[in-house]
Amino acid sequence: MRFAVHQDDGGATGYALYRHGSVPDGLGGSTVVVQVLELAALSRPAHAALWRFLTGIDLVSRIDYEGAVDEPLPHLLTDSRAVQSTLVDRLWVRPVDIGRALAGRCYTLPLDVVLDVRDDFCPWNTGRHRLQAEGGVVVCEPTTAPADLRLTPAELGAAFLGGTALTGLAAAGLIEELRPGALALASLAFHSDREPWYPGGWAFPLY
Numbered sequence: 001m002r003f004a005v006h007q008d009d010g011g012a013t014g015y016a017l018y019r020h021g022s023v024p025d026g027l028g029g030s031t032v033v034v035q036v037l038e039l040a041a042l043s044r045p046a047h048a049a050l051w052r053f054l055t056g057i058d059l060v061s062r063i064d065y066e067g068a069v070d071e072p073l074p075h076l077l078t079d080s081r082a083v084q085s086t087l088v089d090r091l092w093v094r095p096v097d098i099g100r101a102l103a104g105r106c107y108t109l110p111l112d113v114v115l116d117v118r119d120d121f122c123p124w125n126t127g128r129h130r131l132q133a134e135g136g137v138v139v140c141e142p143t144t145a146p147a148d149l150r151l152t153p154a155e156l157g158a159a160f161l162g163g164t165a166l167t168g169l170a171a172a173g174l175i176e177e178l179r180p181g182a183l184a185l186a187s188l189a190f191h192s193d194r195e196p197w198y199p200g201g202w203a204f205p206l207y
Helices: 044-055 098-103 154-159 166-171 184-191
Strands: 002-008 010-022 028-039 062-065 109-117 127-134 137-142 150-153
Touching: 010 044, 010 154, 028 044, 028 137, 062 154, 098 127, 098 137, 098 154, 109 154, 109 184, 150 184, 166 184
Parallel strands: 028 062, 109 150
Antiparallel strands: 002 010, 010 028, 109 127, 127 137
């Protein structure tokens, strides 16, 4: 395990944990690879500087890194096509207590929406939930008011971390809009600026 630290006048502003060594190439030989296990930075310049260091390591054929879907690395390179990406599953979210889960997160817009949820696995979730968010105060409680959206915990779990848009799920027929305009507003309110991700680590060793 190796590490690199980026510093400015105020101290450390970023770091990278990585391995540097050989892996089998599938042809009876080996190839030199840098595996970036973790990279974090407090600023864009620090982020770019760490990648400048990693891509400047000599005699390396490939750099492996598991990052977010919206990782900005391709835009830092002269040739963005040098980055080859593959989607992998890392995050699974399943709300068990919808009221507590939705009341425990933040929303990008003021929101007042009634969700009609059917949950066969956790039947206590089944019913209508009124989600209200205003000025940093969020409340989600059972209600008898008319529903605005009909969906299941699967859709709520997909959108919970802010990466999957409710509008996209509705386009696939997974969410039913019962009040015109409710879907677009709720989708924007759930959305986050960055895609969620979890650094899952690497399964194969360097030697």
